[in-house]
Amino acid sequence: xxxxxxxxxxxxxxxxxxxxxxxEGADLASLIGDALEASGLGAAExxxxxxxxxxxxxxxGRRVAAADREDAITAETVRVVATRTHPGGVTRIVENRQxxxxxxxxxxxxxxxxxxxxxxxxxxxxxxxxxxxxxRARFGVRVGVLLSDTLGRAWREGQTDLAIGAAxxxxxxxxxxxTDSFGHELMVTQSAIADELASAADLVxxxxxxxxxxxxxxxxxxxxxxxxxxxxALTRTGPTDMFRLGTDEALAEGYAAGYAAGLAATRPE
Amino acid sequence: xxxxxxxxxxxxxxxxxxxxxxxEGADLASLIGDALEASGLGAAExxxxxxxxxxxxxxxGRRVAAADREDAITAETVRVVATRTHPGGVTRIVENRQxxxxxxxxxxxxxxxxxxxxxxxxxxxxxxxxxxxxxRARFGVRVGVLLSDTLGRAWREGQTDLAIGAAxxxxxxxxxxxTDSFGHELMVTQSAIADELASAADLVxxxxxxxxxxxxxxxxxxxxxxxxxxxxALTRTGPTDMFRLGTDEALAEGYAAGYAAGLAATRPE
Numbered sequence: 021x022x023x024x025x026x027x028x029x030x031x032x033x034x035x036x037x038x039x040x041x042x043x044e045g046a047d048l049a050s051l052i053g054d055a056l057e058a059s060g061l062g063a064a065e066x067x068x069x070x071x072x073x074x075x076x077x078x079x080x081g082r083r084v085a086a087a088d089r090e091d092a093i094t095a096e097t098v099r100v101v102a103t104r105t106h107p108g109g110v111t112r113i114v115e116n117r118q119x120x121x122x123x124x125x126x127x128x129x130x131x132x133x134x135x136x137x138x139x140x141x142x143x144x145x146x147x148x149x150x151x152x153x154x155x156r157a158r159f160g161v162r163v164g165v166l167l168s169d170t171l172g173r174a175w176r177e178g179q180t181d182l183a184i185g186a187a188x189x190x191x192x193x194x195x196x197x198x199t200d201s202f203g204h205e206l207m208v209t210q211s212a213i214a215d216e217l218a219s220a221a222d223l224v225x226x227x228x229x230x231x232x233x234x235x236x237x238x239x240x241x242x243x244x245x246x247x248x249x250x251x252x253a254l255t256r257t258g259p260t261d262m263f264r265l266g267t268d269e270a271l272a273e274g275y276a277a278g279y280a281a282g283l284a285a286t287r288p289e
Numbered sequence: 290x291x292x293x294x295x296x297x298x299x300x301x302x303x304x305x306x307x308x309x310x311x312x313e314g315a316d317l318a319s320l321i322g323d324a325l326e327a328s329g330l331g332a333a334e335x336x337x338x339x340x341x342x343x344x345x346x347x348x349x350g351r352r353v354a355a356a357d358r359e360d361a362i363t364a365e366t367v368r369v370v371a372t373r374t375h376p377g378g379v380t381r382i383v384e385n386r387q388x389x390x391x392x393x394x395x396x397x398x399x400x401x402x403x404x405x406x407x408x409x410x411x412x413x414x415x416x417x418x419x420x421x422x423x424x425r426a427r428f429g430v431r432v433g434v435l436l437s438d439t440l441g442r443a444w445r446e447g448q449t450d451l452a453i454g455a456a457x458x459x460x461x462x463x464x465x466x467x468t469d470s471f472g473h474e475l476m477v478t479q480s481a482i483a484d485e486l487a488s489a490a491d492l493v494x495x496x497x498x499x500x501x502x503x504x505x506x507x508x509x510x511x512x513x514x515x516x517x518x519x520x521x522a523l524t525r526t527g528p529t530d531m532f533r534l535g536t537d538e539a540l541a542e543g544y545a546a547g548y549a550a551g552l553a554a555t556r557p558e
Binding site for chain 1: 297298300301371382390439443445460479481482485491492524530541545546547548549550551554
């Protein structure tokens, strides 16, 4: 931790302005580096940059024409988890190509011109890696990069920012095997620190602030030499997922299977 | 934001030592106030204290004898959402008395002597209110208090800290009606800032650090005059919850109902 007496442990999370509107093909590492220098922050050993995935999508040309946002969502969907009809339309919770379970597959129709939508980066971990490489080369220090997106949660109101891409930042703090002061193993085994960093950064970045990047300083313990620290490891999907299908969907699927079996059981030989 | 040039927006998150092992009946507001003073941090207008709920539970005498941790979980459970058997035992995801959906109902067997477990505070919002009242009276400034706990998530590996109690801190940043630079309404409507603050605090508090409280400085915009800002508002449970029952449980329930209906459909009049 930086500049802290022995009984304090401190991080500083700072959003900075100075980035232009991002166009397709923009060299985002250079632009972020310029803004870091112009702001006076610079980059120090162990800094973590949290970059809103939206500007990465723009730089990577992921803004696509979409007469219909719903069609764009369908195209990005690997698997439908749950749907809910409400007065404003239909909410679809789906697993997308990035392995994320989220509403609308991460397709964003805000902050884009009419008739277009913004898709998530194809490979957010690779995008983070490219940014980290560029920033490490420029500043000559070991920095880490996270890409953030805003996701809803089961059982909680509101959304939080989470890490959908990572390079040079440990995504979990593995406490398995750690014992408490009574010698018992800790129940909590893995803190998802990359998600906590993304959430912390959202507090200063905000959603409409013109500050899409934040710098976390003082958490060098999470910054690694290797850039191979994928946030994809934080996704949990597939047959072992206890919530792989919404409750209504599973009830209906179970009912249909049960009904067929009930009919078959009483059918004459 | 504090001490920041116009193009910077910054918060500082600081965990501090100096708290004794918390015993039942401890005056936690006094002890936290003492530690704030001893650390040199003090308390400033708009500061937010994030307090690990575990020490609140200890002060409130929520450490109970439990020959069997499973029995304690059952007692705290309002509703079972999902269960999963694995080599290490059975994981129960349940809704508890606080409206939280979490593993083991928030019953904690770590950092407690053998034969005892620690339950969550009965009313975490009331606990937060008492702490905020005490700290506001002592320091004569408007501070907010969050109580944090560590929860797993659907579809994500690892756990993050979230706010289970709040007083004097807006728990969401309501962006409904906000428009982007193209005049469209923002898709994200409510940032769960109390959860993001709790996550940020966990980065410095850690799990075994002996620093169960963190101070967030520079986010006064979220601190309110009223202490009536319950984190309970962040819980989403009940019949409209799309994930009110685990997938396997819903499949089985649907199957049983369907099977009975299939049998009945073919039963002779």
